[in-house]
Amino acid sequence: MTFPQFVYRNVVRNKRTYAAYFLSSAFSVLIFFVYALFIFHPDIKQGVTKTAAIQLMTAAEVIMYVFSFLFVLYSVSTFLKSRKREFGILMMHGMTRNQLNLMVFLENMLIGIGAIVVGIGLGLITGKLFLMIGAKMIGIGPLRFYFSEKALLLTTFAFIILFFCISLFTTALVRVNKLIDLFQAGEKPKTEPKVSPFLSLLSAVLLIASYYLAATATLQTLIIRMLPVIAMTIVGTYFFYTQLSVFITKLLQKNRGLFWRKTNMITISSLRYRLKDNARMFFMVTIVSTVAFCAVGTLASMNVMNRQVKQDFPAEISYLANDDQPVNQQNLVQIETELKERKLEYTSHQIPIKYIAVASSTDRFTPKEIPVVSFSDYEKIMTSAGNAFKEKRLAGKEVLGMRTGSFSNPEGVTYTLKQDHIKLRQNKMSKNTVLPMQLIFSEGLVISDELFEKVTPENTKIYTGFYTSDLKKTSGIGENLVEHGMKFYSDKGPYSMSVSGTIYENQMSMYKMMLFVALLIGAVFFIAAGSFLYFRLYADLDYDRRHYLTITKVGLTNQELNKIVTRQLSLLFFVPILVAFLHSVFAFMALQSLFSLSIAKEIVIVLASFLIAQFIYFFLIRFRYLRNLKKTLV
Amino acid sequence: MSILEVRHLEKIYEGKVAHKALDNINFSIEKGEFVGIMGPSGSGKTTLLNLIATIDRPTAGEIFINGKNPHVLNRKETALFRRHELGFVFQHFNLLDTLTVEENIVLPLTLDGESVKEMDKKLQYVTKKLGIDSILKKRTYEISGGQMQRTAIARSIIHSPSLILADEPTGNLDSKASKDVMETFTAINKEEKATALMVTHDPFAASYCHRVIFIKDGKLYNEIYRGENRQAFFQKIMDMLALLGGESRDLSAVRL
Structure with a gap:
């Protein structure tokens, strides 16, 4: 046996220990390679969403x-x-010392290169599949399998450098001060885990406070609260595992009625040591899983954002003419012909928007003029869009703030008009979007019909709305008039316009692509978290064997052993996942404040799928672990 | 010529209360000798062995193995010193379970970069001698405790070290396996002229030595020589242990 042989056998015969680590490394390589295949694919390099796709995937890399x-x-x-x-x-x-360093270095490189080969190999086999799914998600035609040398080289070199650096790093990590310490490591009986009541309390306070802040976050407070809440949660979680959880089991242990009952004694006492021993691993798994859940959950919840298109743009096609130049008439005719060509049934109507002069306002800055819409017109817009309309009719000088998007908020502003110094106090917003923000770019008011008759405008713009029952079918209408479904308001341009179908399609393909990327990254994170658990379990296997051997000698039936092991394993598997769930739920509650529609359905689906995946992993590992354990316990 | 020479050896464990584990120990071992060290628990046996094994550093005094003092060497030289001059046998065998029996045995040669042919030759010779040539391809968890310890002994002698150090080699074995292991030791001691130092609790194991050194409270207490009759030597050791008044479990290993 030569030295390289020795190193090789050391790794290969330890495959059980390295399996999960090896597989999740290989999986990371695989995903990295797949992204690289997309980035370097020659067919993908045109179009706008496609550029975005490339950027997104580069970020993912x-x-x-x-x-x-x-x-x-x-x-x-x-x-x-x-x-x-x-x-x-x-x-x-x-x-x-040099030989030890060399051994560690070679072992790491061996596993690393193995992972690269397997990862890229799998990538070549499954590449076509990923390309198909990816192309579908981005919304382009099926991509042929293209073997890109660049992708191969990028992946290989990136990971060789990675493993090389880490191998160098870790040789420095093996600190051998005294041989006697190395030698006695692991033989010392475990000392009683110590906890500090103060840190336990701190952890509880931090977690409760950050949950409270997340749950009560609103649109305005979200940005300010986000970073402190994340920091508090991370610190709180760390002390939760190192202190609070041990503290709780200590309290349980004091309760003899519970502790001395049946197998509880064994479960709880070893749980205490296990929690303390594994605190750091639990912490890592929780944080990594939380990130995975939040990434996938956030993206999944953006599905709602697309439903929101309908809310933000009441008319499938909105056209706002700034003046009465003939070009506007032509454009409207063009839109109508296009709608007819597509055999889309539609209704349309025009409403006037009056811009009236403002003398002063209580706002920080007073606009020169403000667009107003009559209440009847607002009602017309809403009913045409298919919304049930129940708002109370305005009378006299009552006004509503004109909602221009999901996020408009009442400000309680009073406007004084130049005309007769009429004072209009706005302290309520209209329930629905009247005109999209993108089209008018200003605050506005909905006023009562009689007041609308009375006011004399500085100028009047005509808004035309086209309504159809199928939003998606309007995609691509008026391609020469808009850019990506939208022509923003500008002082000089004769018109502004929006086409919901095109906007929806763009958002959808962007969203699908981000979901595709997030799902793969989420999967990598999730598998990595599983690998931490797996490694921990097998590192402790020898100790556990001796432990259970002692217990079985005292007299423990097979069923009881199964029960204890299942309970301990499920704690190991589900404690971090459940804590991560809890964290994510509160994160999503904060996220909800960004949306006017509920994201509960999307979140439940995401969390449930993660839970199912974890269950499958749990049963797989439990089966193998018990079989391994029982081999020695006859 | 003495293989091991221990002069004025002293070891103090620093701590809240400093503890003198070894106090002015002097003795030497000649080439080809097989020496046992006995004493009650906490008397400093293992500390003494760790100092000789270069695992731990003495507070004062000197140790010479084959005329060289390993404690003045730098890290690399210490490693090479262990590799060439010392062989180890432990209570818990300390075999690497990723390797087969034969791979465990040739490990010291592997570390030294010896040629495979040479390794094979030495392996054949040693394993025949120890009667483990039939289990060479097995993994460590497939063999019995006695076989494991004989594998460990083979590993400790394959590179013909100047001194073999054994720490409770029979501590984890039943009486039959203990007997096998001790007879193996005696055989290699006789036939290979190997010098060995063994720390033990077990008077039966100690009765195979040429000489047993007793220590108590970190000081040399006495030493007795074996003479011709092992049976009588065993009785002498038992008497000495009773005299030492060690804890009763030191006397429990009566296996006659």
């Missing part, structure tokens, strides 16, 4: 790379910690 770096670093350093005794034996037999 960077995230993947940084995450892989951290993941590999953490995994390798935990592996090294569990091998102290082995290193002790080797050093006893005269392994020099």
